[in-house]
Amino acid sequence: MNRILAGLIFGLVLGAIDGATAWFYPETHSMMAAIMVGSSIKGMVVGILCGWFARKVQSTKWGIVVGAALGLAFAFFVAAMDTVNGSHPYVQIMLPGFVVGAITGFLTQRLGTASAAEKGA
Amino acid sequence: MDLSDSVLDHLRHMAALPDLTGTRYELEREIGRGGMGVVYAARDRELDRRVALKVLDAELEGEARLIARLEHPAIVPIHEAGRLPDGRAFYAMKLVAGVRLDHHLARSPSLAERLRAIRRVGEALAYAHTAGAIHRDLKPQNVMVGEFGELYVMDWGVDAVAGTPGFRAPETPLDRRSDIYSLGALLQFVLPAGGPPALRAIAAKAMRADPADRYPDAGALLADIERFQEGLAVGAWSEPWGHRLRRFGSRNAVLLWLLAAYAGVKFVLFFLRNL
Numbered sequence: 420m421n422r423i424l425a426g427l428i429f430g431l432v433l434g435a436i437d438g439a440t441a442w443f444y445p446e447t448h449s450m451m452a453a454i455m456v457g458s459s460i461k462g463m464v465v466g467i468l469c470g471w472f473a474r475k476v477q478s479t480k481w482g483i484v485v486g487a488a489l490g491l492a493f494a495f496f497v498a499a500m501d502t503v504n505g506s507h508p509y510v511q512i513m514l515p516g517f518v519v520g521a522i523t524g525f526l527t528q529r530l531g532t533a534s535a536a537e538k539g540a
Numbered sequence: 541m542d543l544s545d546s547v548l549d550h551l552r553h554m555a556a557l558p559d560l561t562g563t564r565y566e567l568e569r570e571i572g573r574g575g576m577g578v579v580y581a582a583r584d585r586e587l588d589r590r591v592a593l594k595v596l597d598a599e600l601e602g603e604a605r606l607i608a609r610l611e612h613p614a615i616v617p618i619h620e621a622g623r624l625p626d627g628r629a630f631y632a633m634k635l636v637a638g639v640r641l642d643h644h645l646a647r648s649p650s651l652a653e654r655l656r657a658i659r660r661v662g663e664a665l666a667y668a669h670t671a672g673a674i675h676r677d678l679k680p681q682n683v684m685v686g687e688f689g690e691l692y693v694m695d696w697g698v699d700a701v702a703g704t705p706g707f708r709a710p711e712t713p714l715d716r717r718s719d720i721y722s723l724g725a726l727l728q729f730v731l732p733a734g735g736p737p738a739l740r741a742i743a744a745k746a747m748r749a750d751p752a753d754r755y756p757d758a759g760a761l762l763a764d765i766e767r768f769q770e771g772l773a774v775g776a777w778s779e780p781w782g783h784r785l786r787r788f789g790s791r792n793a794v795l796l797w798l799l800a801a802y803a804g805v806k807f808v809l810f811f812l813r814n815l
Binding site: 440443510514515518519521522 | 795810
């Protein structure tokens with residue numbers, strides 16, 4: 420599986436799982452579908468960027484660092500757009516987003532392989 | 541010992557030295573002695589380089605010619621094979637500057653270095669077997685480790701009758717599977733005390749009494765060692781569940797830590813919210 424595709428799939432799946440954990444908060448039940456779609460798209464974008472980075476730099480350590488940074492940045496945008504009872508849930512969204520980004524970066528580095536185009540380059 | 545005894549010893553020694561008259565070699569000193577011959581350091585006058593000269597007691601020129609055809613980075617290249625004026629067969633090979641594997645192990649190399657040595661020996665064996673050559677006397681004394689870490693397997697196929705207890709397979713005649721036995725014995729020898737049970741199982745499988753129960757070839761044994769080094773299960777060992785879980789944990793430690801961090805974050809956030 421090439422690295423960008425691996426990043427996309429891992430990001431999508433982990434984003435969906437992260438979104439699904441909102442179910443533990445009863446006040447979000449009415450918005451579950453929107454949260455899951457939003458979280459999946461966020462994870463997918465982070466995964467694609469992690470995959471692109473993994474094509475340039477093959478390093479598990481840097482994959483984790485970049486994944487975590489991207490996860491944190493995208494989670495910040497999501498939290499900035501979101502309001503719960505009039506306040507932005509920065510910590511509730513950014514902290515898990517940071518760790519999910521790190522996991523996505525790690526998996527992309529470890530399980531993604533060079534595409535045919537990369538091998539030929 | 542009186543004077544006549546020492547003179548007699550000296551004469552005996554001189555008589556045993558190879559007659560290099562008319563050859564391109566100049567004898568320097570004896571560097572090793574085996575069951576089938578003696579190895580000398582010598583100088584090749586024509587090419588002005590030092591070589592190792594093995595002078596054989598038996599008629600094994602055919603073997604030397606077979607070995608001379610082997611070209612592998614871990615097999616000492618043979619420069620010339622022939623017969624000395626005194627009638628004894630000889631072959632000249634590269635003089636390896638280094639130490640024997642058993643002496644090298646005394647420096648307590650890491651497990652990875654020990655396995656690297658076994659893999660190099662195994663690769664040389666696999667290659668030689670495909671070329672139709674058998675070592676027949678693989679043991680630590682026949683493996684040299686060079687000063688830059690390069691490794692050479694010496695004394696190919698000439699010790700046809702002897703073998704070394706502990707490293708020699710029980711069956712006769714010796715064949716490729718006998719070399720697998722010796723490779724297993726070599727693996728067992730290089731492992732430090734209390735070495736990983738997976739590697740001990742690999743050595744034990746290679747050393748089974750029935751050749752049919754051993755690895756079919758050196759490549760299969762090396763593949764099992766490679767699986768061990770990659771943190772995978774080895775074919776030779778039915779691993780207990782506890783060990784399997786530990787191996788999974790150490791192989792996926794980073795991922796498990798990240799997942800634990802995620803679970804921790806979620807747990808803390810959930811309970812902080814309810815405070």
